[in-house]
Amino acid sequence: MGIFVYQTRLIVIVYLSLFKKDKFHFLESSSTDVIPKKKSVQRTTRSSTSSQTTIMEYISTYELIETNETNDPPKKKRKKNSRPRIKKWKSSKPHPILSFPPELFINIFYFCEPQTLLSLSKVCRQFAMYLNSSDSFITNKIWKDSRQGFLSYLKMDPPEGMTEKEYCKLSVERGCIICGQPRVRKVYWAFRVRCCVDCLDKITISDYRIDGEMGIPSRVLLGLPYYPQQKWARRRGSFIVKAYSIKQVRDAYKEYKKVPAKERDNWCRNMKIQGIEIMKEISQRMKDDSNKRNETETHQTHQTHVFIE
Numbered sequence: 001m002g003i004f005v006y007q008t009r010l011i012v013i014v015y016l017s018l019f020k021k022d023k024f025h026f027l028e029s030s031s032t033d034v035i036p037k038k039k040s041v042q043r044t045t046r047s048s049t050s051s052q053t054t055i056m057e058y059i060s061t062y063e064l065i066e067t068n069e070t071n072d073p074p075k076k077k078r079k080k081n082s083r084p085r086i087k088k089w090k091s092s093k094p095h096p097i098l099s100f101p102p103e104l105f106i107n108i109f110y111f112c113e114p115q116t117l118l119s120l121s122k123v124c125r126q127f128a129m130y131l132n133s134s135d136s137f138i139t140n141k142i143w144k145d146s147r148q149g150f151l152s153y154l155k156m157d158p159p160e161g162m163t164e165k166e167y168c169k170l171s172v173e174r175g176c177i178i179c180g181q182p183r184v185r186k187v188y189w190a191f192r193v194r195c196c197v198d199c200l201d202k203i204t205i206s207d208y209r210i211d212g213e214m215g216i217p218s219r220v221l222l223g224l225p226y227y228p229q230q231k232w233a234r235r236r237g238s239f240i241v242k243a244y245s246i247k248q249v250r251d252a253y254k255e256y257k258k259v260p261a262k263e264r265d266n267w268c269r270n271m272k273i274q275g276i277e278i279m280k281e282i283s284q285r286m287k288d289d290s291n292k293r294n295e296t297e298t299h300q301t302h303q304t305h306v307f308i309e
Contacts (some may be wrong), residue, residue, distance in 0.1 A: 098126055105130060109142045113150045114168040117143065134163045143168055153291045156284060159192060170194055171289075178203070189285040190225035191245045204243040216253050223271025224248050225278045284292075 007042065109117060109130065121131040124183065133139045143164035147154055158167035170192070176184045178199040187194045204227070210216050226242040233239070252271075259267045 016069070032157075040150065073116050080297070098124070102130065106138060106142065109146055112146060114146050114172050117146055117165075118169060132165070134165070140164045155288060156281075159189070159281070162192065185287060188225045188227055189282045189289070191248075200229075200243070202229075203246060204229075205246050205249065207242040207244065210249060213252075214249065216249060219268050220252050220256050222268055223275040223278075224252055225275070225282055251262065 003193070105127070109120070117131055120127050122128070129130045131139060133143065140163065147164065147168050150167070154167070155172060158164055162170075165172060165283050170187055173194070174185060175182050175194075176191055176199055178195050181196045184194060186196075188200065193203070195203070205214070205219070206229070207221065207226070208223065220243075221244060224244055224246050225248075228240050229243040231239055231241050256264065256267070
């Protein structure tokens with residue numbers, strides 16, 4: 001902008017130098033000294049003075065613009081979030097509460113609910129070490145005592161290969177594990193997953209589709225857990241199918257191929273016995289899950305009655 005102002009000044013100076021000096025005598029002397037003698041001369045001076053005033057105004061306006069641009073203070077940016085920030089612990093030393101002996105924290109954890117333990121495990125590294133070490137006997141005992149004390153509907157021990165923390169987390173938290181859809185409570189114990197109906201259709205396959213689409217014989221499915229899912233067709237109406245996990249079906253088929261042809265019959269018998277025991281356990285867990293829903297519904301109705309009274 002400053003370069004443009006200087007260019008305009010040079011143009012105005014060149015423009016003034018082209019005219020006669022007597023027409024712009026007001027620049028050299030004051031207005032009181034200049035007194036024209038003839039009317040014609042007065043007319044010319046008026047026209048010249050009007051043109052000169054417009055030129056001088058033009059220069060002064062650009063000088064004002066330049067001064068305003070240089071002298072104006074910088075505009076402050078508007079803050080998006082005006083909430084007060086929480087001060088973080090920036091010191092190199094640990095927080096004073098972490099200097100307490102670990103036995104004190106362990107005794108406190110014994111009296112906490114599973115929801116509280118899950119939130120405490122995300123506070124700091126020291127609490128995560130106390131509550132996330134799956135190989136520690138004390139950690140498993142903390143989660144077990146919390147489950148037995150506060151989650152009365154989870155009477156059974158966790159499934160094989162699942163820790164106490166994973167068992168509590170699966171039943172306590174909400175939301176689909178696969179897609180993240182909120183307010184999902186249904187746990188499918190046959191697959192050890194909490195998910196919505198759409199994600200369940202993605203990870204499972206019906207029993208009548210396995211032989212046709214995947215080319216796997218039905219005897220491979222004898223030892224696998226399944227979920228009885230209700231379907232509907234126009235000609236057939238509503239009917240129940242067995243939904244199997246696609247991953248478990250492929251793993252079972254790989255294991256079936258490794259078995260020699262002579263021993264496959266014995267393998268299928270053993271898998272059938274194992275599948276019956278697994279389905280008994282799953283049916284008991286589904287009953288406990290229904291009891292959990294009834295408890296939550298009665299608790300909510302009790303709260304509404306108290307609020308109305």
